[in-house]
Amino acid sequence: MTRMGKPHAGGRAMAPLLAAAVVSLAVLGFAAPALAGKPTGRFANFSQCPTKVTGVNFCVFAQTSSGEFKIKKTTVPITKTITLQGGIIDNEAAETETWVNAANGETISKTPQSVPGGLLKIMAPEFFPEPLKKIFNEFISKGITGVNATTELVGNITISRAALLGGAPDALNLPVRVHLENEFLGPGCYVGSKAHPVNIELTTGTTSPKLPNEPIKGSLGEPEALVEEGALTLLVLKKNELVNNTFAAPEAEGCGSQILFGLFTGLVDDAVDSELELPSVSGNNTAILKGTLENGTAAAVVKSE
Numbered sequence: 001m002t003r004m005g006k007p008h009a010g011g012r013a014m015a016p017l018l019a020a021a022v023v024s025l026a027v028l029g030f031a032a033p034a035l036a037g038k039p040t041g042r043f044a045n046f047s048q049c050p051t052k053v054t055g056v057n058f059c060v061f062a063q064t065s066s067g068e069f070k071i072k073k074t075t076v077p078i079t080k081t082i083t084l085q086g087g088i089i090d091n092e093a094a095e096t097e098t099w100v101n102a103a104n105g106e107t108i109s110k111t112p113q114s115v116p117g118g119l120l121k122i123m124a125p126e127f128f129p130e131p132l133k134k135i136f137n138e139f140i141s142k143g144i145t146g147v148n149a150t151t152e153l154v155g156n157i158t159i160s161r162a163a164l165l166g167g168a169p170d171a172l173n174l175p176v177r178v179h180l181e182n183e184f185l186g187p188g189c190y191v192g193s194k195a196h197p198v199n200i201e202l203t204t205g206t207t208s209p210k211l212p213n214e215p216i217k218g219s220l221g222e223p224e225a226l227v228e229e230g231a232l233t234l235l236v237l238k239k240n241e242l243v244n245n246t247f248a249a250p251e252a253e254g255c256g257s258q259i260l261f262g263l264f265t266g267l268v269d270d271a272v273d274s275e276l277e278l279p280s281v282s283g284n285n286t287a288i289l290k291g292t293l294e295n296g297t298a299a300a301v302v303k304s305e
Contacts, residue, residue, distance in 0.1 A: 037305035038305060039301045039302075039304045039305055040304050040305065041304055042226055042234055042296075042304075043059075043234065043296055043300060043301045043304040044304075045061040045085075045294060046059040046061055046085075046294075046296055046301045048085050048086075048102040048103045048104050048106065049061075049085070049086070049087050049102075049103065049296075049298065049301055050086065050087045050100045050101065050102065050103045051087065051103075051298045051301055051302050052103070053087065053089075053100050055089040055091075055098075056087040056088065056089055056100050056298050057088070057089065057090050057297065057298050057299070058087060058088040058090055058161075058295060058296070058297060058298060059086075059087050059088075059295070059296045059297070059298055059301050060084070060085060060086055060087065060088060060159075060293070060294070060295055061083075061084075061085045061293075061294045061296075062083070062084040062085070062240075062291060062292065062293040062294065063081050063082070063083050063084075063291045063292050064078060064081065064082040064083075064084070064289040064290065064291040065078070065081050065290065065291045065292075066078055066079070066290045066291070067241075067287075067288040067289045067290045067291075068286065068287075068288050069113070069149070069151070069178070069286075069287050070285060070286040070287070071191070071249050071276055071277070071278070071280050071284070071285050072276060072277040072278075072280045072284050072285070073277065074115070074275070074276050074277075075116070076113050076114075076115055076116070076149045077113070077116070078113055078289070078290075079113060079114065080111050080112070080113060081109075081111065081291075082108065082109055082111045082151065082289075083106075083108070083109040083111075084107065084108050084109075085102045085106070085107060086099055086100055086101050086102045086107050086157070087099075087100040087102075087298065088100065088159065088161070097159055097160060097161065099156065099157040099158060099159050101157075107153055107157070108151065108152070108153045108174070108176070110150050110151075110152060110179075111150065111151075112148035112149070112150045112181060113148065113149050113150070114146065114147075114148060114149075115146075115147040115148065115149050115180070118145040118146045118147045118182075119145040119146070119147050119182055119184060119185075129267070132267060132268075145182075146182065147180055147181065147182045147185070148180075148181040148182070149178050149179070149180055149181075150178070150179040150181060151176050151177075151178055151179075152176060152177050152178075152179055153174065153175070153176055154175055154176060154177050154192065154193065154194045154197050155175030155176075155194065155197050156175065157172070157173065157174060157175070158170075158172075158173040159171070159172050159173075160172075161295065163203070164203075164204055164220075165204075165220065166205075167203060167204050167205025167206070167218070167220070168203065168205060169201060169203050169205065169207070169208070170201040170203065171201075171202060171203050171204065171205075171242075172201075172202040172203075172242060173199060173200070173201045173202070174199075174200045174202065175197035175198070175199050175200075176192060176197060176198050176200060177190045177191065177192030177193055177194075177197060177198060178190065178191040178192055178198065178249075180252070180255065180272070184256070185255050185256060185268070185272075186254070186255065186256055186257045186258040187257075187258065188253075188254035188255075188257050189252060189253075189254050189255035189256070189257075189268075189272070190252065190253055190254055191249055191250065191251075191252050191272075191276070191278065192249065192250055193250075193253065196250045198247060198248075198249050198250070199247055200244050200247050200287050201244050201246065201247065202218070202242035202243065202244050202287070202289065203218055203242065203243060203244065204218040204219060204220045204221075204240070204241065204242060204243075205217065205218060206218075207243060207244060207245050207246055208246070209245045209246045209282065209283050210246070210281075210282050210283030211283055212283060212284065213245045213246075213283045213284065213285075213286065216243050216245055216286070216288070217243070218241045218242050218243040219239065219240065219241040220237060220240065221237040221238050221239040221240035221241065221292075221293070222237070222238045222239050223235060223236070223237055223238075224236040224237075224238065228300065231297075232297075233296060233297045233299075233300035234294065234295070234296040234297070234300065235294070235295045235296075236292065236293070236294045236295075237292065237293040237294075238292050239290070239292075240290070240291060240292060240293045241288065241289070241290050242287075242288075242289040243286075243287065243288050243289070244286070244287045245283075245285065245286040245287070246282050246283070247282060247285055247287065248279065248280060248281050248282045248285065249276075249278060249279060249280040249285055250278065250279050251269065251273050251278045251279050252269050252272040252273050252276070252278055253269055254269070255268040255269045255271075255272050256268030256269070
């Protein structure tokens, strides 16, 4: 058996340092999961809920998997899932609800949707002067005519869960712009802007649009509730349908800004406006969002981490 010798002076001096190091590692070992923790189980979808923002007491996660976005005669079907996520500060005393954007800033996912007909549908080459017609024809000859439409958030979301559950109008208001993406249209082609957003006031109830649109009806969907320790901690609305056909759409702007230093930007804007019939006043446009909406308590989300 090997005998242990007495600790020498250097060993005694090192002992407090080693102990401190062990404690530090232990603290880091426990702290790391807390810093990197993510919600689990039924609350896993709320990973970007801004639970660290003071006052946030509810989390929202919604996915639109189908539906459509229509401006005048142009309909863009939703074929790729769009995600909406964030939090809510529910002030019961003041009877107000304040939306808080997602922790990572991706409150509405930038999910491109294919525009049926592509560039050939959107553009009107006969309106262009000869130099621009040449550029357009060369572009078409390359076979790159597809156009994507991406909805982007440009303002503050407002929400009323009571209105959502009760089918009242303006339950969820999304101030957005539609980014038309194509090499010919350039990187800055938009319908709507921060100054002039497309305000889509969604409801699960029945709309009251101006003519020629007719009323359409949304749906709350199929609710599923999770109750823990006698309290409702999660409400999931499956087959949910949010609708609006009262919003207006402004003129396009910034289209073709990369062509010859933006020399023909106004003409390309005009061509897009002509094909999409912009600006389009209320009563001519429709948004239908079909999917699933989840609302959980922030306390339950944090607890699941």
